[in-house]
Amino acid sequence: MSDFLFYILATALVLLSVMAVSLPNLLHGAISLIGSFFVTAALYIMLRLEFVALSQIMLYIGGIIIFMLIIILLTTGLGRENRHPVNRWRRFAGAGVSAGLLYALLDTLQSAPSSILSGPTHRAPAVTMDDIGFRLLSTSQSGFIVPFEIISILLLVALIGAVVLARRDKCEEVLK
């Protein structure tokens, strides 16, 4: 059952990703990108990585995609079929890069099958949100407290920076 589900999701993911890069209409591409993000989240849930799946939904669908959409909607010439002509050499280069990547992947998977394909990962207990929280904030050797705090401060600075940028508005005079 779950294998079957995996193949459905994987097929959907591949199709949506191909559509995201190949559709001539930019907005349609963005919509299929949303779909592929959702399918990726579903795959994470199948791997019992609940937290990663939720972050995927929150950050990519709730945040990044919305901003991408606003940018797309604000640019002109939307809705036209704006397919960029790709010359033959670029196509060859793209095919070469993909073939090389595929070869490297297959090679790695075949040379060390024991550690990747049939390793003990599927027997490991699922990582809960509590584990992630404790690990992030632990001060021991394996903890991530310093990067966590630095990122928090960075995000807070970005948030306050947005407020500061908004302060130079004309609406203050309008309101008075």
Added chain:
Amino acid sequence: MNPLQTNTLYPVQNSIGDMVREIFPASAVYINGFITIISLLMLVSLLPVFLIWLERKVAAHFQARLGPMRVGYHGLLQSTADGLKLIFKEILKPEGADTFVFFLAPILPATATFLVMTILPFDHHMQVADPAGGVIYVIGISGLSILGILLAGWASNNKYSLLGAMRSGAQMISFEISLALIMLLIVMVTGTASLREIVLSQQGTILDWWIFKLPVLGSIAFIMYMISSTAELNRAPFDISEAESELTGGFATEYSGISFAMFFFAEFVNMFVSAGIATTLFFGGFLAPQIGIGFLDSVLDFLPGFFWFFLKTFLIIFLYMWFRWTFPRLRVDQLMYLEWKMLLPANILLLMVGGVFLALGWIL
């Protein structure tokens, strides 16, 4: 691929679930899942019918009118009739509109509300799923509604629609930050992000609800939640995205028939969802309002949890409807001023003071 252990993930732990498990031990997982989804679907489709009637009645009584009276008892069936009319209406598509996006857009907000409903704790064992990061899930999924509105505005090929969608998108994104920070405060003081655990952390008397348990801060956080969620819902006084006098119908101008109904339905279910989350975060969710008097408490406990959940939620919905007829509509710049220069700094301050309270143990 590791096998999905569905039976350990989300069992339906109530009497119906047990019954199904007894009769069909092997396939109980799928049957239970199916039953929960179907019952939720029924709730989602019936709620807006009732809420629209309620909205019209409340509005009418605020204006000293009677509101719908003809169809059914006090007009109870009015919204059913309206819904039927909308279903049979022809769906018009403006010329030059993007067909795919135009028909996709109304589905997204409806989907989002349904997805959030799956994790609302209606009762002790009446919850489809309880992910450990429930709050993160709520914040993430609500992005889908914004998506639907933005796409609808663009796909309509109408400048009023696009303007309305852009206003609405900017508004919802800004106020989502406030909402997330308020939810973060509750997550911080409870120490869990699962909605069920948040409810269970408020066991006891009324004073153990987070609105009172955090002295002063709780009520301030609730008021801020109400303001930002009203804005997030695009309801008056923050309904600039479909301000009738300026933008005809906002992002939904070009929609008709069932596509329009879907936006409308999603809006009302969204109101229920955000009131339900307010109940969960601040008012003890499905817990009975016990006041510490032995006899009365046992009487209150006798009533089922979902009764209390729906009672509290509908009280908050009434507050939303009350707002609509109390405050005049804000201008766009005033709205942004409110969020970025007042609510956001206040939120960060609230979070800091909440941390201090938590560190000092000033929680009732």
